[in-house]
Amino acid sequence: MRLSRLFLSTTVLLLSLVSLMLVRTMWTDWQGVRRAESGLDAMELAFATMQVAEHASAERGPAIPVLNDPPSDALRKRLTQFQQATDAAFDVALKRLRQREEAELLTALPVLERARAQMQAARRELERVAALPQAERVAVDKRSTRQVIDQMFEVVDTVLEAVTMLSASAERIHPSLSLPLVGARYAAELREHAGRLGSQFTAPLASGAPLGPQERDGIPRLLGRIEQLKALLDVKARTSLSDPRIDAALQAQQERYFGQSLPFIAEVTARGLAGQPYGMDSAQFIARYVPAMRSIVELRDTLHEIGREQALAEVAAAWRRLRVNALIGCCILALEVGVFITLRRRVLSPLLLSTRHMVALMRGRLNQQLPAVQRSDEIGELQAAMHALQASLHRTQELEAERETLITELRQLSHRDHLTGLMNRRAFDDLGPAQLAQAERHRWPLALLLFDLDHFKRINDQHGHEIGDQVLQHVAQLAQAQLRSGDLLARYGGEEFIALLPDCDDQAALALAERLRQAIQQQPPRLPDGSTLNLSASFGLAARPAGLQASLPELFSRADAALYAAKAKGRNQVQLAA
Structure with missing residues (x-):
């Protein structure tokens, strides 16, 4: 020992x-x-x-x-x-x-x-x-x-x-x-x-x-x-x-x-x-x-x-x-501690000091000032090893911090559309079921709105993908302005957007979709040459009354069918699923 x-x-x-x-x-x-x-x-x-x-x-x-x-x-x-x-x-x-x-x-x-x-x-x-x-x-x-x-x-x-x-x-x-x-x-x-x-x-x-x-x-x-x-x-x-x-x-x-x-x-x-x-x-x-x-x-x-x-x-x-017994006991403890401190200083101080520094390094306290290496015996070798360990742990800590930052950024990127800043499809699929369950728990009506830009491929072909990206950003800003703070809005893919509207019945959802349709039509984006680009969008809406149950895939299927019906009827309109 x-x-x-x-x-x-x-x-x-x-x-x-x-x-x-x-x-x-x-x-x-x-x-x-x-x-x-x-x-x-x-x-x-x-x-x-x-x-x-x-x-x-x-x-x-x-x-x-x-x-x-x-x-x-x-x-x-x-x-x-x-x-x-x-x-x-x-x-x-x-x-x-x-x-x-x-x-x-x-x-x-x-x-x-x-x-x-x-x-x-x-x-x-x-x-x-x-x-x-x-x-x-x-x-x-x-x-x-x-x-x-x-x-x-x-x-x-x-x-x-x-x-x-x-x-x-x-x-x-x-x-x-x-x-x-x-x-x-x-x-x-x-x-x-x-x-x-x-x-x-x-x-x-x-x-x-x-x-x-x-x-x-x-x-x-x-x-x-x-x-x-x-x-x-x-x-x-x-x-x-x-x-x-x-x-x-x-x-x-x-x-x-x-x-x-x-x-x-x-x-x-x-x-x-x-x-x-x-x-x-x-x-x-x-x-x-x-x-x-x-x-x-x-x-x-x-x-x-x-x-x-x-x-x-x-x-x-x-x-x-x-009180008397407590005082006597404290005196005995103080005497023992005093003896321990004296022996430590006279006999074990260098070894215990090195041990404490080593334990501190292993516990992550890397900024402590280590004693300079002034001896050539085993204590000196131990001190040199501690300096090397401190440098290595510093590097490991920096790498760990970089890793955590990268993970955070990746997590944010995985849930955000890099172009519009809206949630992406993955984030919507993660948050949508919880929003649906909350609506069922509170017996709220709920609506799912699906819309995309009419003839968006033509915009990319005629004006280039850079203008197309600006159009998508413009539409995302209009949608954020029209929707409520508690609504889930996401870019679902290409020129297609999706929104989940809790505590919103079919009439209120129709009114909101119509306002958004008019905003897209009446507030066209400006091109670099100063001209404007006329836009329109088709909307499919599926509503679920309060007290009834419907899954997110079911609502999406109904809204998607309504969206196709809106396109089939000439685009630039809102269709409510049956």
């Missing part, structure tokens, strides 16, 4: 191995970046869906007075505002979810869309029930008002199902997000159960009746679930996430909701169980109970913010690893 090849092979092998290691490391780091960013995106999607659940749950607050209390524009306006907020939350979550490409995240999309459909159905039922008289809503159709609230419960249950799916996806993508995500999900469920607890009192407050069996069963069950979720939140937040913001949020929740709202619930429950007057309507109950539930939402937001900070830190760390 030659030294240059051995050196090059060894260098390429080392560079390839190092590059492969670098690419593998970069790919692994890039996958880590993508995984961290996907975990962050999944967490944000889960939080956006939690906000949908929050707004859907909050919408029950203004819906309850509309269902139970006397009709009021203020209540209606407040409900509309909450509905718009819920719709906006749905729009944000669905838009962000539809923009994702991960199949694991997209499984939550139909669930969230189903929740939106459930919300629309619940709103339609609310409108139906709210249109009933108040006495009928409260006393007679109490099940209808309860059904609306149950439908709104189902909406939140479906949204929380999507939250669970997205949270699970985020945890699988990024296990370190498990604790804050689970805590935020518990807080979202706690907020929902707190809302359902308040909904237990809507019907009794509207009618002033004591708590019924349904409320007597539901209130303790919901209180038990609330306490269970509170305990789970305390365990998750205090033991797994050491952050003063969580302690502050838990303290606020304890003071506001568990310290104020639940005692208030106990007081209202005691009145309802004892059959005592409640002393308030639905709107007053909501105004006192709901605001403290904001502390649960704030705890959820705090848990989400902490999880988001962790995810952002993971993303930043992944990017940092990627």
Whole structure:
């Protein structure tokens, strides 16, 4: 093996191995970046869906007075505002979810869309029930008002199902997000159960009746679930996430909701169980109970913010690893390249330089400046050979250029009549079928015009072939002036010309041929002595109507027969084939 090849092979092998290691490391780091960013995106999607659940749950607050209390524009306006907020939350979550490409995240999309459909159905039922008289809503159709609230419960249950799916996806993508995500999900469920607890009192407050069996069963069950979720939140937040913001949020929740709202619930429950007057309507109950539930939402937001900070830190760390490894890999590559350059300059520079020049010559770069032959050894012989090769390749290139020019000229000559400059018969036969096929495709009418000069042999005999050539050039110019730009015009042989007229019916073709006949007759060419030479031409025309098919030989045969008919009838006229 030659030294240059051995050196090059060894260098390429080392560079390839190092590059492969670098690419593998970069790919692994890039996958880590993508995984961290996907975990962050999944967490944000889960939080956006939690906000949908929050707004859907909050919408029950203004819906309850509309269902139970006397009709009021203020209540209606407040409900509309909450509905718009819920719709906006749905729009944000669905838009962000539809923009994702991960199949694991997209499984939550139909669930969230189903929740939106459930919300629309619940709103339609609310409108139906709210249109009933108040006495009928409260006393007679109490099940209808309860059904609306149950439908709104189902909406939140479906949204929380999507939250669970997205949270699970985020945890699988990024296990370190498990604790804050689970805590935020518990807080979202706690907020929902707190809302359902308040909904237990809507019907009794509207009618002033004591708590019924349904409320007597539901209130303790919901209180038990609330306490269970509170305990789970305390365990998750205090033991797994050491952050003063969580302690502050838990303290606020304890003071506001568990310290104020639940005692208030106990007081209202005691009145309802004892059959005592409640002393308030639905709107007053909501105004006192709901605001403290904001502390649960704030705890959820705090848990989400902490999880988001962790995810952002993971993303930043992944990017940092990627950059550091890329820098190390680039340094290694630069070191190897430096070693390669040093060895090449000190050991293989003359040989590699000659090789590069030789390769450049073989690739066609003939104008490069070759080094002068200054050595008498093998390198000098190689340099002399390169000079000889360069001269030989220059000559070959010039011959190739001449050959291409000659081929181009021959191609043009093969398609042009050298005398008139029109297409010749060969070009017409090449282009005619394509023009015919285009007319058939577009369902155009089409005509073939064949004409030749009357008594042209007499002109050659009397005035000479030079005058005859001038006559042919003159007629070609007249024909070009009369025909349209899209028509095919050619000298078909001797004094015979042919034209293919697309998108031209028989009447238009007759008119065009007649104009050309008159132009030939009325614009005679001038002879060198100043006199004019009277000319006439006979025309045969074959037309093909739109939608019918006819081959070029068939049209030519018909036009040729019409041309002979024109000559037989005295020349200087246009005949249309039958």
